[in-house]
Amino acid sequence: MTETDDHVYLTLAEGDHEAEARWAYGTGFADPLLGVDTAVPDGVSGADLGLYCQLLGDDALVLAQRLIEWCTRAPELEEEVALANLGLDLLGQARLLLTRAGQVDGTGRTEDDFAYWRAEHEFRNVRLVELANGDFAFSVARLLVFATARRALYRKLAAGPDPVLAAVAVRGEKELAYHQEYARAWTVRLGDGTEYSAQRMQAGLDAVWPLLEELLTGHEVELRLGLDPAELREPVLAELAEAIAEARLTVPTALPMARVGGRAGRDGVHTEALGRLLAELQCVAREHPGATW
Template sequence: MSFDNAYEALADAHDDSRWAFGTGFEDPLSGMDTSVPPGVDGPTLAQYCLMLGDDALIMSHRLQEWCTNAPELEDEVAIANIGLDLLGQARLLLARAGKADGTGRSEDDYAFLRPEHEFRNVRLAELERGDFGQLIAVLLVFSTWRLALFQRLAASVDPVLGAIAEKGVKELTYHRDYAARWAVRLGDGTARSRERMRAGLDGIWPYVEELFTPHEIEVRVGVDPASVRAEFDDVLAQVFAPATLTPPEVAPRVGVAGRTGRDGVHTEAMGYLLAELQSVARALPGATW
């Protein structure tokens, strides 16, 4: 069948003339047994899923800001695909949270209808978009840390969370490798590229310590992030050596009274990010299309 434009083709494929506006999405956990395993506290599991889901959602939003801004077309596609991978992880994890806490809230409820202080993502994911050197620094740190967590989380006592993590491992392996290759190219490239890679690491490094600071929810039902620090340091050392880089010597930003993103305390950038992310849902509450 021929179409006059791409929109008609998309609408026909989804049997919905309004597909491009967001209808037709199914529950990402459809068909799975989402009952909470015996011995696991549902609300606690939900809070942990929110932490991991918010990390992915907010990081994905930051990555989509690079569409039309990356240095080459190939990287436009790569960064967009990484963002889509993380958005997929966010959908699964936020949907799991709604099943685990018994509220039945959807992924959209969590993404679009929560205030800033209810988001539990690490602050590294929300930092305002900088230059390409900062992007690579953030992506290298974030994906290396998250991959180490997901590799262990695949054996979770919750089969749903374990399946989400197992799927995510394959995606995060690519994310880490993509960032590592660029870190080496920039760090061991020209004086200018090395300067920008170095500046990118310096700018985001104060937020690295937060990634490995255990929160009671993580310890109770998930993976203690402190347990992956050694692996994280080893991987980064393998990347930094050929990139002729070293870890920055900067003081960590510990948040307000020791409270960080996991406690709902965020940077100034988070409010602006959510204002954009949630603008349509806030302007038209309860609307369907």
């Protein structure tokens, strides 16, 4: 490992990476939907497929907003650039997923309709992605958990029945590989650093761990589509345990975050943090309805 290889974004300015097609920022990838059949596959409910794309798209949209909030607030300028561009990756995934949702669910809604003109209870993201950023260690821990679980899911979706969702997953898995690498590198750096940095990193992991369960618990629409994320539980937990061990930290044992009346984020039940996030995300569109820019 070279001096710059320990940080996935440190070498962006070095060398010619155009041929590698591996860097984030949405560059280096061909149009994932070029030539893809957009018809709803035989035997698949358009309503179910649309809702499923909405679940995944909401996760990506909300976490993108949280990551971009680190601009001007990250410990170093370089981390502001890195986190913002990870957020842009997720925003690109959200746009494709929410557009697909509107195509197949019969409503004809656009990505903007989904992003700007829904109320809090209409969002179906997991609660993990909506919580306020907290300190840097918390955000690193959240990114590690989310990227690990979502990357495993995208690997499965790449061979799924919907060609559009499969194409999004193929591209998204490449992006998430670097999200996961970035988060893991910082987890190790903080966990295997000073006593204080290790305490902060462990606290971040402890705080996000109760929220992991929602990513690994099948919603009814996932079960109907035969895409139960519970099947990914063992490999996801194994990957996370490996990263935590490398950081010389302890795998948390906290119980899952309580549901409200048996319902959680996938059912439109959220924490107060989502309302505040949406107020900022949606304010310009709602102040100037119909505007274009």
